[in-house]
Amino acid sequence: MDSGRIDPPPDRPDPIPPVVQASPPSPPASPDQPKSVLPEVTFAENLCKGCELCLTVCPTKVLKLDTSRVNLRGYHPAIVYNRTECSGCGSCAKICPDSVITVRR
Numbered sequence: 001m002d003s004g005r006i007d008p009p010p011d012r013p014d015p016i017p018p019v020v021q022a023s024p025p026s027p028p029a030s031p032d033q034p035k036s037v038l039p040e041v042t043f044a045e046n047l048c049k050g051c052e053l054c055l056t057v058c059p060t061k062v063l064k065l066d067t068s069r070v071n072l073r074g075y076h077p078a079i080v081y082n083r084t085e086c087s088g089c090g091s092c093a094k095i096c097p098d099s100v101i102t103v104r105r
Contacts, residue, residue, distance in 0.1 A: 037105075039088025041080045044100040050075035054092035054101060060085045063092060 048071060055063045055078065062085045065076040078101075080086055093101040 040104040042102045045077040046072040047100045048077040053095045057091040
């Protein structure tokens with residue numbers, strides 16, 4: 001059965017690159033190897049308006065509003081409450097409408 005694909009002339013490379021299989025995951029680090037550095041997530045807390053968008057997109061759910069305090073604008077700022085579980089993906093920083101979040105890996 002014809003797949004509809006036209007082979008390129010022999011003097012030109014194939015315009016469709018081959019499918020590349022993902023390499024298998026690396027084995028877990030042994031106890032002798034140092035652990036990777038945790039990502040650093042910082043908030044410009046006095047600019048945070050507590051909209052909670054960052055909380056909704058965090059895949060590891062390590063963000064929350066700090067209801068024990070209020071920033072200069074009168075809002076509860078977002079914080080990372082479980083830093084060791086943060087993946088450093090940056091989704092929170094991408095969705096923040098006021099760009100108050102910085103993620104460094």
